[in-house]
Amino acid sequence: MQSPSELSDLVRAPCKTCGAQLKFSAEKQKLSCDYCGNTEDILFTKNNLHENPLTFRVEDRQLPNAPTEEKRLFTCQNCGAKTMVNFDAPTISCAFCNSKNVNPDAQKTRLIEPAGLLPFRISKPQALQRFKSWVGDSWLSPSDLSAGAMLDNLHGMYIPFWTFDAQAYSEYSGEAGFYYYVPVQVRDANGKIVTQQQQRVRWEYRRGSHQAFYDDMLEMASRKLSQRESQVQETSRFNLQEVVDYDPRIMLGWEAEVYSIDLAESARKAEAQIRNREENACASQLGGDTQRNLNVDTTLTNQTFKHILLPLWICTYVYNSKQYRFLVNGQTGQIAGERPKSAWKIAMLVGGFLLLILFFYWLGKR
Ligand SMILES: [Zn+2]
Numbered sequence: 001m002q003s004p005s006e007l008s009d010l011v012r013a014p015c016k017t018c019g020a021q022l023k024f025s026a027e028k029q030k031l032s033c034d035y036c037g038n039t040e041d042i043l044f045t046k047n048n049l050h051e052n053p054l055t056f057r058v059e060d061r062q063l064p065n066a067p068t069e070e071k072r073l074f075t076c077q078n079c080g081a082k083t084m085v086n087f088d089a090p091t092i093s094c095a096f097c098n099s100k101n102v103n104p105d106a107q108k109t110r111l112i113e114p115a116g117l118l119p120f121r122i123s124k125p126q127a128l129q130r131f132k133s134w135v136g137d138s139w140l141s142p143s144d145l146s147a148g149a150m151l152d153n154l155h156g157m158y159i160p161f162w163t164f165d166a167q168a169y170s171e172y173s174g175e176a177g178f179y180y181y182v183p184v185q186v187r188d189a190n191g192k193i194v195t196q197q198q199q200r201v202r203w204e205y206r207r208g209s210h211q212a213f214y215d216d217m218l219e220m221a222s223r224k225l226s227q228r229e230s231q232v233q234e235t236s237r238f239n240l241q242e243v244v245d246y247d248p249r250i251m252l253g254w255e256a257e258v259y260s261i262d263l264a265e266s267a268r269k270a271e272a273q274i275r276n277r278e279e280n281a282c283a284s285q286l287g288g289d290t291q292r293n294l295n296v297d298t299t300l301t302n303q304t305f306k307h308i309l310l311p312l313w314i315c316t317y318v319y320n321s322k323q324y325r326f327l328v329n330g331q332t333g334q335i336a337g338e339r340p341k342s343a344w345k346i347a348m349l350v351g352g353f354l355l356l357i358l359f360f361y362w363l364g365k366r
């Protein structure tokens with residue numbers, strides 16, 4: 001029997017003092033040793049963050065994006081355990097000692113490797129703090145929700161994204177309608193003739209153009225997270241000025257994914273979004289109290305893209321045997337998700353509401 005091939009290129013960053021694997025620290029923005037506290041600077045560069053022309057990529061090449069089923073043997077440098085892992089897993093947590101490892105070869109299983117990455121700024125305790133104050137904001141939330149148990153389920157992940165740029169030029173034509181009122185004589189219910197103001201529309205044909213540059217339209221490229229699109233949207237306002245060159249060492253101690261939604265699919269979504277925004281812009285330019293026959297013709301030029309990894313804290317937890325999730329932006333701390341609702345507090349709220357109705361009923365009876 002052939003022995004399984006070994007994962008070879010794991011990122012090594014041993015501590016110069018004690019030899020333990022360094023991690024990227026969100027607080028220090030450096031590589032840091034969990035054991036002796038030693039830190040090592042990491043040089044953030046911005047040399048590879050150029051935009052790539054989109055047309056060439058989408059039209060000329062069929063993107064292989066099926067997940068790689070290939071397994072590799074992973075030998076943990078920390079505890080020596082051997083496990084089989086997916087070759088396209090960019091980060092590997094040892095199932096036995098929970099050590100975190102970075103496999104830079106995973107990115108090479110995709111046609112397009114990340115150009116940049118936004119380092120985590122929000123640490124795990126900070127993410128948890130955001131969650132606590134967010135839950136506390138709503139008085140319906142359970143006071144007994146244990147944050148400690150949640151620490152285990154809170155994952156800091158570098159999520160793959162596509163960013164798109166495009167110059168849009170739109171020509172539109174349509175009719176803007178303006179309301180005016182005319183007095184009309186009608187018979188009322190008693191057969192009496194009365195004067196009523198009736199609405200009419202004066203239509204005016206108009207045409208014009210609109211143009212805008214769309215910069216860094218973000219499309220998330222993770223199939224797993226895409227079911228939570230609205231939460232992702234809410235937490236996806238990143239300051240992309242802080243994106244630096246992709247360096248696998250910045251992922252040390254964290255988790256990451258390779259993209260599972262390919263460039264062509266995401267480009268179509270971004271384009272639809274741009275066309276939609278152009279249509280809205282033309283409609284507001286057309287003006288009027290109402291509109292009809294709006295026709296917008298949008299041309300996109302200079303379409304470019306970049307592939308980057310962005311930091312998100314993801315948490316799934318169970319409360320009252322129901323599953324909830326929330327996300328925290330790893331740069332800004334912006335949080336979105338489902339808040340747990342405590343059963344007895346809802347019962348009190350409903351009960352209080354019923355009492356109020358009874359009270360008004362009683363008032364009315366008097
Ligand atoms: Zn050390």
Ligand SMILES: [Zn+2]
Nearest residue numbers: 076079094097
């Ligand atoms: Zn291990």
